[in-house]
Amino acid sequence: MRIVVAAALLAVGAAPAPKLSEAWLTTGDGKQRLARVALTPPAPDALRIEIDPSQRFQTMVGFGAAITDASGILIAGMKPAPRAALMRDLFGTAPGQLGLGFTRLTIGASDFSPTHYSFDDMPPGQRDPELRRFSIQPNRADVLPVVKQALAINPRLVVMASPWSPPAWMKTGDSLIGGTLRPDAYTLYARYFVRYLQAYAAEGVAMRYLTIQNEPDFSPDSYPGMKWPAADRARFVGDHLGPALAAARIDTGILERDHNWDQLQQPLTALANPAAARFITGVAWHCYGGDVSAQAKFHAAHPDKETFFTECSGGGWRPGWQAGFSDTIRNLMIGSTRNWAKGVLLWNLALDPKAGPRKGGCDNCRGVVTIEPKTGAVTRNLEYYALGHLSRFVRPGAVRIASTTVEVDVETVAFRNPDKSTVALLYNVSSKAARNLSVRLDNRVIGLRLPAGAAITLRI
Structure with missing residues (x-):
């Protein structure tokens, strides 16, 4: 019928x-x-x-998904012609193309990385207080060329970045997994952010926004991460990172939170610190806990700050179109934007059929597209079409x-x-x-x- x-x-x-x-x-x-x-x-x-x-x-910034290490490896590994076709389809703005205008990078490894790394790794027990070992070399084979290709297709693409962990030697426990940032490393970690932003800018990739910690209420046991209380995040931004960015004349906006809707009090706590509030541009939200209405409550408290939605993954917990498509359309494309989000990001832009490459973490996540690494075959998943209902038609600078x-x-x-x-x-x-x-x-x-x-x- x-x-x-x-x-x-x-x-x-x-x-x-x-x-x-x-x-x-x-x-x-x-x-x-x-x-x-x-x-x-x-x-x-x-x-x-x-x-x-x-x-x-x-006023809208755009819609998109994260170019994780997994996504970069899979796309960079395709043959040139199908890779170019896929990238034009994802980032192109001609009729019928997806028109993605917003993406997120990971500052170092996430769970969707085949190895755990930072941009300044040291042997156990050793430190690098001058950041002499700092290098974005781990991104040069895949993530960086994919981002540059996306920017060549869509020069208006807005890029943001988030770390899962500081370098291990800056943390209690001397490990990327667990621990927290050492009090004596706050100034060093601010310099680490400056070096990262400068290194990417030198490659033609300017970061419009960054967050200082992905999911700071969660300390994973199988991949990089750490807990970082809101008051301490505010102290880091107000006393260290904000002044360091200003001194380096870097105008990248700092977004607070980068975690679920269920802890509205945390970004409110961070913004109660006057020094931090000077440098915090807005707040970033994830979908894995709480309700999207938290975004509107935050906006009511701080209408001068921007709101972004920066992560939600499809996966095996929402099988089939009826559950997955409904949730993505209702909570993210409609719910998040009706509750003041200027940009909406899904998680991995691309994964393989085994939900990788990865090391630890989610074993049944779903990318916007699935790429079979041996053949290069691309499957466009339900998230592709949910994004497309707005990304194809709502242009940068549009007003809700x-x-x-x-x-x-x-x-x-x-x-x-x-x-x-x-x-x-x-x-x-x-x-x-x-x-x-x-x-x-x-x-x-x-x-x-x-x-x-x-x-x-x-x-x-």
Whole structure:
């Protein structure tokens, strides 16, 4: 049975219809994926949704995923022609390309690295207080060339970076795994960040943002990481990193938190430190605990600070399209942006069929794409299509505008692009019933039939 989706623009009174209006559909079962759908008149019983461009919220940076070591190794390992085709598809901004405009790098190893390393490793018991051994050499074979290729395709790509651990010799326990930053290493660690940012800038990769610790409430037992309380993070930023960046004339923004929605008090604690607040640009959130509404609560407390969503992974805990696509669309593409996120990042851009390469950590994570290393075959996963519902259409500099949902089964978000086009994403939460909708923008009405569990992007 063929699914029919109706979408059309009707003029109110004598107003002429727009010259171009388009709609793309992904069904909840994944049988149709960002499929162009025909325009037909709206149904008379449609539920009403209002889009109001006069109510303006955050200006968007972009959507994307992290170029981890695993992602870099897999993409760099492809043959030149298919690699170029994949990169154009992911980062290109022509019609039909994914249009990713935001990415995240790891400062040293994460769990998705085949070895555990920092950019200044020393033998056990030895230290390098002058950072003479500092080098980004571990990234030169894969991560760095992939990022540079992405920037060549999309020069407006925004890059951020996050560390999983300081060098082992800066930590209690002298290990990348566990421990915490030694009090006498705070100044050195700030210099380490400066060296990293300078080294990447010298390669033509300027970091727009960074965080100082990935998931600082979690100390993993099989890959680099550490706990770092909010008050101590604030002291590091206010007394060490912020002044070091200023002295080096580096304007990279510092984002606090970089962990789940369930600890709103932590970034509030960090910003209660006046010295840190001077240098903290905003806050970064992950999806693995709490509720997306924490973002709006933070924004209400600090409307002058930026909000970003910086990590969520698909995986075996959300098998199949119905669970995985629904969660990604509802919580991230709609939920996170409606709650003030200027940028939305998923976790690994690419993984292999065994959820690697990796050393420790998640053994059933899913990348935006899966690459078979022996053949170079690429599978575009449900996260690819969920991202595409906004990344293909919402351009850098777009502003989120008001979209009123009058029915609990339908969730929406809308944006006004710099070229004055309007983009709206609508999702039918119900897994059983299709809904007829009437989307109103200015003096125009857009009618559509939204299948159960489906998402539609409208560009007006």
